Amino acid sequence: ILNVEQSPQSLHVQEGDSTNFTCSFPSSNFYALHWYRWETAKSPEALFVMTLNGDEKKKGRISATLNTKEGYSYLYIKGSQPEDSATYLCAFSDGANNLFFGTGTRLTVIP
Amino acid sequence: ETGVTQSPTHLIKTRGQQVTLRCSSQSGHNTVSWYQQALGQGPQFIFQYYREEENGRGNFPPRFSGLQFPNYSSELNVNALELDDSALYLCASSPVTRTINTGELFFGEGSRLTVL
Numbered sequence: 001i002l003n004v005e006q007s008p009q010s011l012h013v014q015e016g017d018s019t020n021f022t023c024s025f026p027s028s029n030f031y032a033l034h035w036y037r038w039e040t041a042k043s044p045e046a047l048f049v050m051t052l053n054g055d056e057k058k059k060g061r062i063s064a065t066l067n068t069k070e071g072y073s074y075l076y077i078k079g080s081q082p083e084d085s086a087t088y089l090c091a092f093s094d095g096a097n098n099l100f101f102g103t104g105t106r107l108t109v110i111p
Numbered sequence: 112e113t114g115v116t117q118s119p120t121h122l123i124k125t126r127g128q129q130v131t132l133r134c135s136s137q138s139g140h141n142t143v144s145w146y147q148q149a150l151g152q153g154p155q156f157i158f159q160y161y162r163e164e165e166n167g168r169g170n171f172p173p174r175f176s177g178l179q180f181p182n183y184s185s186e187l188n189v190n191a192l193e194l195d196d197s198a199l200y201l202c203a204s205s206p207v208t209r210t211i212n213t214g215e216l217f218f219g220e221g222s223r224l225t226v227l
Contacts, residue, residue: 034219043218060161089153091153097167098156099156100156101152104153
């Protein structure tokens with residue numbers, strides 16, 4: 001079983017603050033790294049799928065970076081809004097037909 | 112919304128019983144994966160179906176089985192339920208096959224199973 005770790009487990013930020021969290025994964029047999037946002041009582045939705053070392057992706061106020069050599073990815077949220085409150089999951093792929101998920105970072109944005 | 116629907120949303124069973132969970136994939140998607148999320152854990156891969164055949168399996172015992180139908184909808188069956196089977200079961204569909212891991216998954220909202 002591959003070990004994918006996310007930190008912090010949870011955090012609270014004030015509206016307007018910027019924040020970031022980390023996903024650590026095995027640096028060997030890397031194929032892809034996924035980020036999903038999961039709002040309460042909804043389904044997880046894909047934010048990014050990243051495959052290349054040094055890749056940086058952006059969607060609105062959310063961006064992510066990838067370092068496959070050292071096995072980590074950062075997710076950044078600029079100017080957090082209450083609607084950003086969700087659990088953010090990362091998932092590692094080694095090329096087989098499954099994803100290995102972390103336990104997620106639960107973000108609460110306080111108005 | 113992703114277009115992936117799961118039923119039932121909640122159910123309660125007792126130890127030893129059997130359960131069937133259902134998933135309708137997003138239109139045009141031919142691959143369905145099932146994940147189990149136990150309390151405090153990340154989703155764990157159970158298996159994947161592509162064109163009605165199992166196409167990969169995680170570390171789950173044989174009492175976890177599945178089906179995929181010609182319309183690409185899918186079922187997850189669990190026999191001889193145990194207390195530890197209590198979890199949220201997520202279904203995810205995708206339109207690709209061998210390159211699935213470079214493409215996003217489209218998840219349903221899950222079926223929450225409680226085993227008493």
